[in-house]
Amino acid sequence: VATAIEHELRSLVGADGVLPGSATPYLSDLTEERGLGGHADAVVLPRSADEVAEVVSWCYEAEVPIVPRGGGTGYAGGAVPFGGVVLSLERMAAVRSFQPLVWRIEVEAGLRTADLRRIVRESGLFFAPDPGAAEQSHIGGNIATNAGGPHAFKYGVTGAWVMGLEVVLAPGELVRVGGPLRKDVAGYDLKRLLIGSEGTLGVITAAWLRLLPAPEVFLPVVGFYDGIAAGAAALERVVANGLMVAALEYLEGSALAAAGGSFPDGVPEGASFLVVAEADGSRDEAVRLREDVVQALSEGALAVRTPEAPADVAALWRWREGVTFAVTARRGSKVSEDVVVPFDRIAEGIEGTVEIGRRHGLEACSWGHAGDGNLHSTFLFRPGDPEEFGRCERAVDDLFEMALGLGGSISGEHGVGVLKRAHVADYLAPSLVSLQAQIKRVFDPKGLFNPGKKL
Numbered sequence: 001v002a003t004a005i006e007h008e009l010r011s012l013v014g015a016d017g018v019l020p021g022s023a024t025p026y027l028s029d030l031t032e033e034r035g036l037g038g039h040a041d042a043v044v045l046p047r048s049a050d051e052v053a054e055v056v057s058w059c060y061e062a063e064v065p066i067v068p069r070g071g072g073t074g075y076a077g078g079a080v081p082f083g084g085v086v087l088s089l090e091r092m093a094a095v096r097s098f099q100p101l102v103w104r105i106e107v108e109a110g111l112r113t114a115d116l117r118r119i120v121r122e123s124g125l126f127f128a129p130d131p132g133a134a135e136q137s138h139i140g141g142n143i144a145t146n147a148g149g150p151h152a153f154k155y156g157v158t159g160a161w162v163m164g165l166e167v168v169l170a171p172g173e174l175v176r177v178g179g180p181l182r183k184d185v186a187g188y189d190l191k192r193l194l195i196g197s198e199g200t201l202g203v204i205t206a207a208w209l210r211l212l213p214a215p216e217v218f219l220p221v222v223g224f225y226d227g228i229a230a231g232a233a234a235l236e237r238v239v240a241n242g243l244m245v246a247a248l249e250y251l252e253g254s255a256l257a258a259a260g261g262s263f264p265d266g267v268p269e270g271a272s273f274l275v276v277a278e279a280d281g282s283r284d285e286a287v288r289l290r291e292d293v294v295q296a297l298s299e300g301a302l303a304v305r306t307p308e309a310p311a312d313v314a315a316l317w318r319w320r321e322g323v324t325f326a327v328t329a330r331r332g333s334k335v336s337e338d339v340v341v342p343f344d345r346i347a348e349g350i351e352g353t354v355e356i357g358r359r360h361g362l363e364a365c366s367w368g369h370a371g372d373g374n375l376h377s378t379f380l381f382r383p384g385d386p387e388e389f390g391r392c393e394r395a396v397d398d399l400f401e402m403a404l405g406l407g408g409s410i411s412g413e414h415g416v417g418v419l420k421r422a423h424v425a426d427y428l429a430p431s432l433v434s435l436q437a438q439i440k441r442v443f444d445p446k447g448l449f450n451p452g453k454k455l
C-alpha cells in the first residue's frame with residue numbers, strides 16, 4: 001500500500017517514478033562498510049528538470065527533506081538519507097547538446113561519468129576529471145562533491161570544467177547559473193558555491209562542461225621503492241624538475257601488499273612504495289617527457305617500468321582503481337579518509353598515517369593522488385569487531401589532527417557528508433563556520449536540502 005508521500009509524488013512524476021522508502025539500493029553508499037545505513041519515506045525518480053522542480057516544490061511546502069542522489073559511490077555518506085525523499089537523478093542522463101567544434105557539452109546530471117568521457121572521446125575530445133568509480137558515479141554527483149581523481153594533478157578537479165549549472169533551488173525554482181560561457185564575473189560566483197555543496201543548497205539538474213582536444217597518448221612510468229623516504233624523494237624530483245605529468249600517484253605499505261598480487265607483471269621483491277607518473281600529450285611531446293620522468297624516478301628505485309600499449313596502460317589504471325577493494329579485502333573492512341596536505345609535507349603525512357596506526361594497534365596504509373597532496377589514509381578492521389572499529393575511529397581523529405597540523409584539510413575530494421561533520425569546526429574558524437551556516441540558511445531557509453550533511 002502506497003504511503004501518503006508516495007501517493008503525492010506519484011501525482012507529480014507518475015507511478016513508475018516513485019519507489020517505496022524501503023528500496024535498499026537507495027539507502028547507503030560506500031560508507032556501508034563502516035556500518036552507515038539510512039532510511040527514507042520514498043524514492044523519487046524524476047525524468048526532467050521541471051519534474052525535479054515540482055518535487056522540490058511539493059517537499060518544500062510539505063516540509064519533507066530532500067536527499068539528492070547520484071550514483072551512490074560517495075565515501076562520506078552524503079547520499080545516505082535519514083528520512084525524507086531520496087531524489088535520484090538516474091533517469092536524467094541525456095546529452096542536451098554537444099558542440100565538438102567549440103569543445104562544449106551540456107548534459108543532464110544523471111549521466112554517468114564514464115559515459116560522458118566515452119561520448120566526447122568519439123569526437124576526439126577529452127573530459128579531464130576521472131574519479132575512480134566513473135562507471136557508476138554521475139556527473140551531478142561529481143559536481144556536488146567537486147570530485148578529483150588521478151589526472152586532477154594536471155587538469156584540476158571537476159569544478160574547473162563546469163561552465164554553468166542548471167539547478168533547482170528552494171522553494172522549487174529552476175534557475176541557470178552561468179551557461180555555455182568560459183568566463184563570467186557578473187555577481188558573486190554562485191556556481192562555485194554550488195559546486196561541492198553535497199546536495200545541501202539545491203539539486204543540480206544539468207551542466208555545461210568544458211572539454212579539451214584528447215591527448216594523443218598516455219605514457220605512464222611506474223617506479224618501485226623500498227620505503228617511504230625513497231618513494232617520497234622520487235615524487236619530489238618529478239615536481240622539482242618541472243615535469244608537468246598528468247597524474248602523480250602513490251601507494252604505500254599494506255596498500256601495495258594488498259593490491260600488489262594483481263599488479264600487471266608483478267611487484268619486485270622488497271618493494272613497499274610505488275609511484276605512477278603519467279606523461280600525456282602528442283606522441284613526440286609525451287615520449288620526450290617520459291624520458292625525463294624515467295630519469296627522475298630511477299634514482300633509488302628497485303625497478304622502473306614503462307607500459308606503452310594502450311591495453312597495458314588501461315590495465316594499469318584498472319588495477320589502480322581496484323586498490324581500494326583489495327585493501328578492504330585484506331581484513332574485511334576499512335576506515336578510509338581523504339585528507340590533503342601541502343605537497344611538500346606529503347612524506348610526513350604518509351609516515352604519520354603509519355605511526356597513528358601503530359599507536360592504535362591497527363594495520364594502516366595509504367595511497368592516493370600524491371601530486372595533489374591527497375592521501376587515502378586507511379585503517380583496517382575486522383567486520384563485527386566493535387572494539388577494533390572504535391580504535392579506527394580514534395585513529396581517524398588523530399589523522400585529522402595530523403593533517404591540520406601539517407597545514408592541510410580534513411577532506412580533499414570525498415567531502416564532509418555525515419562522517420566528517422564533527423571535524424569541520426576544527427578546520428574552519430568559528431566566524432567561517434557561522435558564515436557557512438548563514439549561507440545555508442539563505443539558500444535553504446527550512447533546512448530541507450540534505451539535512452545533517454556538510455555543516
Ligand SMILES: Cc1cc2nc3c(=O)[nH]c(=O)nc-3n(C[C@H](O)[C@H](O)[C@H](O)COP(=O)(O)OP(=O)(O)OC[C@H]3O[C@@H](n4cnc5c(N)ncnc54)[C@H](O)[C@@H]3O)c2cc1C
Nearest residue numbers: 070071072073074078132138140141144147148199204413
Ligand atoms: C572505487 C572508488 C574510487 C573513487 N575514486 C575517487 C576519486 O578518485 N576522486 C574522488 O573525488 N572521489 C572518488 N570516489 C568517491 C565518489 O566516487 C565521488 O565522490 C563521486 O563524485 C560521487 O558521485 P556519485 O554520483 O556517486 O554521488 P553520490 O554518492 O550519489 O552523492 C554524493 C553527494 O552528492 C550529492 N548529489 C549527488 N547528485 C546530486 C545532484 N544532482 N544535485 C545535488 N547534489 C547531488 C549527494 O546528495 C551527496 O551528498 C571514489 C569512489 C569509489 C567507490
